[in-house]
Amino acid sequence: MTEQLTHNLRSDARENRDRVLDAARSLFAERGLDVTMRQIARRAGVGPATLYRRFPAKQLLVEEAFAQELQACVDILAEGCDDPNPWRGFCSMIERMSVLTVRNQGFVDAFLANGRYDGAFAEHRRRLVPMLGDLAARARAAGGLRADFVLDDFVLIQLGARGLTGLPAEERERAARRHAALVIESLRADRERGVLPTPAPLVRLVLQGCE
Structure with a gap:
């Protein structure tokens, strides 16, 4: 009897946790990170006490929801980076990142929100920036990427794609691929280009919360 009761309690706890995560993912994707813990609890059909017992801080819920x-x-x-053709690898990365961005408004907000969501997000930012820098350098050396591309431009590209999350869900991916194609064409090195304005220090801003 005691073992059955314990099993039932554990099963209920898992179900509650799964409902909370499903609700959080749904609301973050729809509205971004400004949704409250109480709204998440309401969507999940659990009480606030149950929610906070599973996730004492919103940051923990955000990290788990976007793992x-x-x-x-x-x-x-x-x-x-593994593509033997670095320019092709760079282009593929831009397109796939753009598609990932438009699928979830809250994820981009969390990933770029320096200082607000440290922990796993800060760790990934520290890990990804050098990888991106290496890929861009190799694409540039191979003659595919324009010489004046800087990593701040990648953040700018993602911020631009993030604006597409306001479109109807069925149109976002197509718009993201179009957005990525236009970006890639502007980054090609095989034609004469005008001089770009001085970039904003977006990577430094994103990484500030990682130090």
Whole structure:
């Protein structure tokens, strides 16, 4: 009897945790990170006490909710770096990152929000920036990427794609691929280009919360 009761309690706890995570992912994707813990609890159909027992701080919930997206970022960039043609790998990375960005408004907010969501997000930012820098350098050396590209431009590209999250869900991916194609065309080195304005220090701003 005691073992059955313990099993039931554990099963209920797992179900509550899964409902909370499903609700958080859904609300973060729809509205970004400004949703409250109380709104998440209401969507999940659990009481606030249950929610805080599982996730005492919102940061813990955000990290758990976006664990798959964080890993997807690493995989996308790693596969781009592994491509023997660095320009092709760079282009693939830009397109896939843009698609990932438009699928979830809250993920981009969390990933770029320096200082607000440290922990796993800060760790991934520290890991991804050098990988991105290496891929860009190799794409530039191979003659594919324009010489004046800087890493701040990548943050700018992602911020631009993030604006597409306001589109109807069924149109976002197509718009993201179009956005990425236009960006890639502007970054090609095989034609005469105008001089770009001085970049904003976006990478430094993103990494401030990692120090």
